[in-house]
Amino acid sequence: MVFDAHSDLLYDVTCRRLAGESRVLERYHLARLRRGGVEGLVLSLWTGIGQGQTFWRDTAWAAPEAAPQRLEVMLSCAREEMAECGEVRLVRTAAEAAEARAAEQIYVFLGVEGLAPLGTDLSGLDRLAALGVRTAMLTWNESNALAAGAGAPDTGLTALGRQAVGRMERLGMVPDVSHLGEKSFWDLLEASQGPVIASHSNCRALCDVRRNLTDDQLRAIRDRGGVVGLNSYHGFVHADRERQTVETLARHAARMIEVMGVEHVGCGFDFCHFMGPGNESAEGVEDAGQVRNLLDCLERMGLTARERTLIARENFLRLLG
Numbered sequence: 001m002v003f004d005a006h007s008d009l010l011y012d013v014t015c016r017r018l019a020g021e022s023r024v025l026e027r028y029h030l031a032r033l034r035r036g037g038v039e040g041l042v043l044s045l046w047t048g049i050g051q052g053q054t055f056w057r058d059t060a061w062a063a064p065e066a067a068p069q070r071l072e073v074m075l076s077c078a079r080e081e082m083a084e085c086g087e088v089r090l091v092r093t094a095a096e097a098a099e100a101r102a103a104e105q106i107y108v109f110l111g112v113e114g115l116a117p118l119g120t121d122l123s124g125l126d127r128l129a130a131l132g133v134r135t136a137m138l139t140w141n142e143s144n145a146l147a148a149g150a151g152a153p154d155t156g157l158t159a160l161g162r163q164a165v166g167r168m169e170r171l172g173m174v175p176d177v178s179h180l181g182e183k184s185f186w187d188l189l190e191a192s193q194g195p196v197i198a199s200h201s202n203c204r205a206l207c208d209v210r211r212n213l214t215d216d217q218l219r220a221i222r223d224r225g226g227v228v229g230l231n232s233y234h235g236f237v238h239a240d241r242e243r244q245t246v247e248t249l250a251r252h253a254a255r256m257i258e259v260m261g262v263e264h265v266g267c268g269f270d271f272c273h274f275m276g277p278g279n280e281s282a283e284g285v286e287d288a289g290q291v292r293n294l295l296d297c298l299e300r301m302g303l304t305a306r307e308r309t310l311i312a313r314e315n316f317l318r319l320l321g
Helices: 009-018 024-036 064-084 094-102 123-130 159-170 182-191 215-223 246-260 292-300 305-320
Strands: 002-007 038-045 088-090 106-113 133-137 227-230 265-267
Touching (some): 002 227, 002 265, 009 064, 024 064, 038 064, 038 305, 088 094, 094 305, 123 159, 215 246, 227 246, 227 305, 265 305
Parallel strands (some): 038 106, 106 133
8 A cells, every 4th residue: 555645636626616517536537546446645735837737827816926825725725625534534643644544544744845824924833733744845946035946046045934833843744855955955954853754755875866866865865754655657767758757756765765764765756647638647656546556666676565655655654644
């Protein structure tokens, strides 16, 4: 069974619910999750505008300064969806996840993919924590009042961003570095005390893009007791389109194990096929229904059943306990 530490399904839920649909998870996604053995997810609250997605641009909340309104819309749609779907349970701890699993429900944690909606008001972190948010990224790919993202000039964390990191940790939120610029990454490590994660990043040594992590960054996450989630997005797997495959993604796992140890590798697939062209995942792991293919690759590479279980679910659940 698999725990996916980064899922954008709430984006599809929001799009469809605002178009008048209901029971989106049940009608479009649950069968695929069950087929792939996905027992749990971190559902991401992502309110950015970019990467080919046009949905927010076509709404009343399209302006950059409307990020707070986009967050409220997504939270409202998430609450309505959870109320309708008895097969899914919102959880905050690994113990609650185990209870949901025993009841044959898919457990979901909440995460925030960028804190731009908070502006400069860090009290918003308290509200997010009260709503059950367990992981948070300071920024998506842009710069905001807290930090610089991977797609922005690399200016690092601001003084307010450093304060935000401390507040997040006090509230029980795990900082997620997946979308940070490199200077912001190191600034966050300096500002934080506990474990950090990269929920959906691969190895820069195998695919040289800014969203992937250097070996030094991987070691730093290891030294904090953190976990890195393997990302299936094609452009982060290999530069050569012919090699953007599940087998190559498994090689990223092997590299992470070599650099960090198997206890620090997990899954954060970042499936975005429902967001349109350009958001495809690697061949052989195009959606949640195919995630077992990755585990099969790891088995063929010689990983034991215990090692595969650590990567598939236990490493991230241990950290969120």
